Amino acid sequence: MTRHDVTLTVNGRTRTVSVEARRLLVDLLRQDLGLPGTHTGCDHGVCGACTVLRDGASIRSCTTFAVQVDGSEIRTVEGLADGPTLHPLQEEFWDKQGLQCGYCTPGMLMRSVEILERDPDADPAQVREELAGNLCRCTGYKFITEAVCAAGRRMRADSAPLAEQARPAEVTS
Amino acid sequence: MKPPAFGYAAPSSLTEVTALLAEHDDLEPRVLAGGQSLVPLMNFRLAQPGYLVDLQHVEGLADIRLDGDTLSIGAMVRQSVAEDAPQVAAAAPLLAEALRFVAHRPVRNSGTIGGSLAHADPSAELPAVALAADAEMTLVGPAGVRRVPAAEFFVGPFETALRPGEVLSEVRFVRWPGSHAFVEFMRTHGSFAIAGVACLLDVDAAGTVRRAGIALSGVGPTPVRASATEQSLIGSVPDQDSIRSAVEATVAVLSPAGDVHGSTETRIDIARAYLRRAIEVALGRAGVEVAPHDGTRS
Ligand SMILES: Cc1cc2nc3c(=O)[nH]c(=O)nc-3n(C[C@H](O)[C@H](O)[C@H](O)COP(=O)(O)OP(=O)(O)OC[C@H]3O[C@@H](n4cnc5c(N)ncnc54)[C@H](O)[C@@H]3O)c2cc1C
Ligand code: FES
Ligand code: FES
Numbered sequence: 001m002t003r004h005d006v007t008l009t010v011n012g013r014t015r016t017v018s019v020e021a022r023r024l025l026v027d028l029l030r031q032d033l034g035l036p037g038t039h040t041g042c043d044h045g046v047c048g049a050c051t052v053l054r055d056g057a058s059i060r061s062c063t064t065f066a067v068q069v070d071g072s073e074i075r076t077v078e079g080l081a082d083g084p085t086l087h088p089l090q091e092e093f094w095d096k097q098g099l100q101c102g103y104c105t106p107g108m109l110m111r112s113v114e115i116l117e118r119d120p121d122a123d124p125a126q127v128r129e130e131l132a133g134n135l136c137r138c139t140g141y142k143f144i145t146e147a148v149c150a151a152g153r154r155m156r157a158d159s160a161p162l163a164e165q166a167r168p169a170e171v172t173s
Numbered sequence: 174m175k176p177p178a179f180g181y182a183a184p185s186s187l188t189e190v191t192a193l194l195a196e197h198d199d200l201e202p203r204v205l206a207g208g209q210s211l212v213p214l215m216n217f218r219l220a221q222p223g224y225l226v227d228l229q230h231v232e233g234l235a236d237i238r239l240d241g242d243t244l245s246i247g248a249m250v251r252q253s254v255a256e257d258a259p260q261v262a263a264a265a266p267l268l269a270e271a272l273r274f275v276a277h278r279p280v281r282n283s284g285t286i287g288g289s290l291a292h293a294d295p296s297a298e299l300p301a302v303a304l305a306a307d308a309e310m311t312l313v314g315p316a317g318v319r320r321v322p323a324a325e326f327f328v329g330p331f332e333t334a335l336r337p338g339e340v341l342s343e344v345r346f347v348r349w350p351g352s353h354a355f356v357e358f359m360r361t362h363g364s365f366a367i368a369g370v371a372c373l374l375d376v377d378a379a380g381t382v383r384r385a386g387i388a389l390s391g392v393g394p395t396p397v398r399a400s401a402t403e404q405s406l407i408g409s410v411p412d413q414d415s416i417r418s419a420v421e422a423t424v425a426v427l428s429p430a431g432d433v434h435g436s437t438e439t440r441i442d443i444a445r446a447y448l449r450r451a452i453e454v455a456l457g458r459a460g461v462e463v464a465p466h467d468g469t470r471s
Contacts, residue, residue, distance in 0.1 A: 021180065023175075043216050044217065045209060045276075045280055048277075057279075057282040058278065060209075063280075063283070065181075067227065129362065130278065133363050
């Protein structure tokens with residue numbers, strides 16, 4: 001089968017991978033790049049577990065072929081923490097028990113990055129509405145909403161713009 | 174889970190697109206837009222095209238232009254981009270409002286305007302908007318370019334006037350001078366709606382309806398134009414009774430197929446309530462006082 005070279009920047013590191021056209025982005029991340037943080041729940045765009053950022057916008061990596069992100073910048077949950085320093089969203093999810101089994105968490109976090117980047121002042125009602133496309137079978141969403149709002153407050157308090165804080169450390173290999 | 178193997182190309186011009194579609198005719202080729210309908214179908218192997226022509230690098234397909242009163246939206250404009258675009262808010266606020274009912278933001282960040290129209294899901298929002306607004310589709314194929322009004326574009330469930338080898342390149346809306354409303358009934362936000370209503374009304378200072386463009390989703394094999402309702406409203410100053418009879422004029426001829434999401438009766442009841450609500454909201458936005466709706470839940 002014909003293979004296609006896909007060049008993409010993942011969490012700050014640019015790579016070129018040769019894939020079949022049918023390779024889904026989630027499988028490229030998990031299997032070809034060894035980044036298993038992005039989860040698969042439903043494989044048809046409904047649950048949000050596989051959410052990653054493409055050029056800053058959240059997308060479903062299960063309904064995206066890897067060839068479709070050629071030339072894009074992808075951010076996954078692995079790119080959130082700066083070494084041992086967790087991203088404010090990660091800390092607040094931990095602190096407020098915004099996760100139980102953790103299956104939905106990578107998608108929740110990546111979608112929340114986008115929500116707060118678009119509006120760091122998002123209130124609980126807005127966060128609930130905007131996170132409605134990410135399903136969680138454990139938490140009942142209340143603590144997730146609280147965690148996102150708390151992270152928003154912290155990010156506003158810190159003077160550095162959110163984009164700066166969320167920027168991943170340069171990955172070296 | 175993954176689809177069977179297929180061939181793939183991502184050309185940069187429409188000429189190449191049509192040439193590739195013709196060249197791989199035997200493989201049941203399809204174009205790939207945002208993939209938000211096609212990739213799920215392929216993941217489940219419900220669709221098995223042997224060749225995909227990706228439109229994302231085709232030049233000129235992702236532009237939004239407002240020339241005078243004509244808004245042209247390239248087929249590859251992402252739904253979230255259109256949702257945020259000032260030109261869309263200015264010239265086609267009905268479309269901007271309806272887009273917020275399409276799936277969730279992460280799906281709209283990939284899904285395109287053209288993909289939703291070409292997919293022609295009878296429950297989808299954008300086909301109903303295009304029909305209500307008399308939008309015009311530009312289709313490009315080996316035989317050249319043709320323009321097809323929305324009323325002729327939607328042919329059946331998931332079926333359009335697009336011929337094999339043809340591509341939708343843009344959709345055009347003419348600025349509507351009056352007010353608008355998009356309302357729909359769905360189980361949870363972001364789910365596919367059971368039925369929805371796209372409504373455009375142009376009301377003069379005396380409250381007389383001058384023009385109307387109304388279409389429903391989810392009550393037929395294609396979006397359905399509520400022509401009888403439009404005719405009944407035009408030329409009158411609507412009151413509760415005349416709105417009721419205008420709504421009944423359309424509802425009386427609906428015969429939606431029932432399914433697991435809603436029986437025929439349920440869909441008719443929803444169409445009745447939401448058609449009425451859409452008219453009331455659009456009138457309200459035009460500054461015409463109408464009594465509040467009857468409390469049907471949204
Ligand atoms: C979880 C989820 C929820 C959703 N909810 C809704 C909803 O509530 N309402 C709604 O309307 N939609 C919904 N969708 C579908 C979504 O809006 C899709 O984006 C849209 O239907 C298809 O657009 P696309 O760009 O992704 O097209 P694709 O999936 O790439 O293509 C769809 C079909 O159209 C054809 N096509 C695409 N572009 C063109 C073109 N320019 N010319 C000719 N043919 C073309 C393709 O060949 C394919 O057959 C949902 C999707 C998901 C995954
Ligand atoms: S795995 Fe992608 S949305 Fe569920
Ligand atoms: S924490 Fe278990 S699914 Fe969300």
